[in-house]
Amino acid sequence: MEALRSRLAELGRWLLPARCLLCGAAGHDDLDLCRDCAAELPRNRSCCARCALPLAMPAALCGRCQRRAPPWDAAWAPFRYGWPLDRLESRFKFGRDLAAGRSLAALWLRESCPVPLPDLILPVPLHRGRLRQRGHNQALELARPLSRGLGVPLRQDLLQRPRDTRAQSELDAVARRRNVRGAFALRQGVVLPAHVAIVDDVMTTGSTLAECARVLRRAGVGRVDAWALARAPAPRG
Ligand SMILES: [Zn+2]
Numbered sequence: 001m002e003a004l005r006s007r008l009a010e011l012g013r014w015l016l017p018a019r020c021l022l023c024g025a026a027g028h029d030d031l032d033l034c035r036d037c038a039a040e041l042p043r044n045r046s047c048c049a050r051c052a053l054p055l056a057m058p059a060a061l062c063g064r065c066q067r068r069a070p071p072w073d074a075a076w077a078p079f080r081y082g083w084p085l086d087r088l089e090s091r092f093k094f095g096r097d098l099a100a101g102r103s104l105a106a107l108w109l110r111e112s113c114p115v116p117l118p119d120l121i122l123p124v125p126l127h128r129g130r131l132r133q134r135g136h137n138q139a140l141e142l143a144r145p146l147s148r149g150l151g152v153p154l155r156q157d158l159l160q161r162p163r164d165t166r167a168q169s170e171l172d173a174v175a176r177r178r179n180v181r182g183a184f185a186l187r188q189g190v191v192l193p194a195h196v197a198i199v200d201d202v203m204t205t206g207s208t209l210a211e212c213a214r215v216l217r218r219a220g221v222g223r224v225d226a227w228a229l230a231r232a233p234a235p236r237g
């Protein structure tokens, strides 16, 4: 059923010209977004190199990272989580709007990518129950086109989420850290390459990506990068 629906969506895209998901104007550049709305998505050009926290001036380390560096080596979050990206993201994440996800991934790929590229991309996994409820894993849907576009292999079966957790959006920073502690595990017997990037949709406090990074570090990965489509301006709570 899911496969049929996506084939029909593909066919629809071929028959009908793309329309902007935000304002209904004609799509531009093979996107379901018009030129103006695509330009309006807030870019995160000035940020902390280590955690991608938006800053007034670019910096190698923000104040938070100076006090306590995150367990990853570098972050890449080309957009800021704000209007109108937040609207597309919630349609994509909760409204099963995969066209919004495709456009967001295509825009992500147009931003200049970090060097060196990782040897492997791992999307943040969803717990089985959550996946059933939501119908898709938004991190995987973004990671797939990144993997294809950058030519970096992706594995979705290595990093697993055996324990279900509460939605991070309901929690403050301390509770978020506690909530995801021990939530992730690596498949038994996997050998990981030296440089791995973990991909998520939105980084807020970074506690989900940090917990994944710790798992990879413990497994001996030398360099871990944290990639998210968008970074929230400042940790909420
Ligand atoms: Zn538009």
Ligand SMILES: [Zn+2]
Pocket (backbone or CB within 6 Å): 048, 049, 050, 051, 052, 053, 061, 062, 063, 064, 065
């Ligand atoms: Zn930082």
